[in-house]
Amino acid sequence: MRLLPSIYYRYRRIRKNLAILASIIGPGIIVMVADNDAGGITTYSVTGATFLYSFIWIELLLGPVAYVCQEMTVRLGAITKRGHAEAIFDAFGPFWGWFSLTDLTLTDVLTIVTEFIGMTAAMKIFGISPLLTSIAVILLIMAMVVQGRYWTWEKIVLVFCVVNLIYVPAAFLVNPPWTSVLRNGVVPGFPFGLNGTVFFFLMANIGTTIAPWMIFFQQSSIVDKELKERDIKWERLDTAVGAVFTVLVAIFLIIIVATVLPGSNIQDAAQASIQILGINKYVGAVMAIGLFDAGLLGAVCISLTSSWAFGEIFGWAHSLNVKVTQAPWFFIFRLVILSVAAGIVLIPGAPLVAITLFVQVIAVTLLPAALTFLLLLLNQEEVVGKYKNSLAQNIVAIAIIVAIITLSTLFAISTLFPNLIR
């Protein structure tokens, strides 16, 4: 007799939880999927072409690594109601604050340049000029915030995130040898040996896992979305789902390129798209669309990161929940960042390759600081209260942060001195 009410109660509870999840889900998925930006797509494409399926197990490990770092920003943002830039100024003073803010802005502008390089290259495949692509992208990004509602902006960006998953069905179109994928991809090992080139790609893949802007972005978006202490568990789930998505994109992209272009000497994702287009026009088109979408997601999120950070410090209105006229500096600053980045890409003969390499170097000047500050703040009871890191969380976080800092630094040094490691 009690069975029916019990089933109904459970149904109601599940429905309620799903409704809460649907309203909270966003920042975690967006930051994780946007992590697979144009630069990330190039890294996975070249990795797939060079080492076939053998790097898949590494991508599987990088999902939890990204989750551990981003989960800390969830707690910090929900408890302090402050973005990461403001938290650094407040806790560590003006020296570290200005250092983080200026370095973040420089890194962001240069990273957005790489996003525009990816987007214009992808659209060129469809015969659209770089100038038209750049203008359309800037207009689209600015139009998304005109309504003055965070919710609207977030749902549009989530659609872009879903588009980023286009690589998953596309992988089935190229008929990969699944037994070989499982045997060589999931079982840890280095079938190509552990030489300098393998180590370089290892560093490049780990380097794309956590970028400085991600820490600032997720914390600020949690504040802008007004998530509270009680929402932390849902936001953790959101971040975990995002980590699964980011790993899926990386793995399926590697599978596509390793299956269609094994051993080919490609330099970037656009080149991979063009070559695949000659073999399978649908998959080639998917590759180009995916590259454009990755660049767009990167440009959307990274431009917002700096605007939020400057708004927090200079006291400008800095929310997506306000109209352009109510927060003019927030939107003007974002427009300027996007225009400068697009302008650099459009300059004939601009040193785009040098900029792409320089981004890696500049990013490692900020990443250790951002991660260290995050860890220190998460150990202050007066800052995060009962959400302070436990001993186990600290051991895992310190191990991950030390590994990321070491490998990112080695990657930056090997970018500056290519003959040193390779």
Add this chain to the structure above:
Amino acid sequence: MEQAQKRRKARGFGRIVAKIREVNRRYAEPRIHMSRGVKIALLLLRVYLIFLVLVLAYKFITSFKP
């Protein structure tokens, strides 16, 4: 006309400087509890950044060496 423009520019620049000073004043006192662990972490961060600057400077000098 030119002088008025110069004055306006100076006022704009002055406003930025005043804002930066205000930010510096607002966050002058670091609020974090400066335990030994925090001090060591910040020291290591400084050493790391100096190391990176030296690496970049070396690269810059050797790149432009005739």
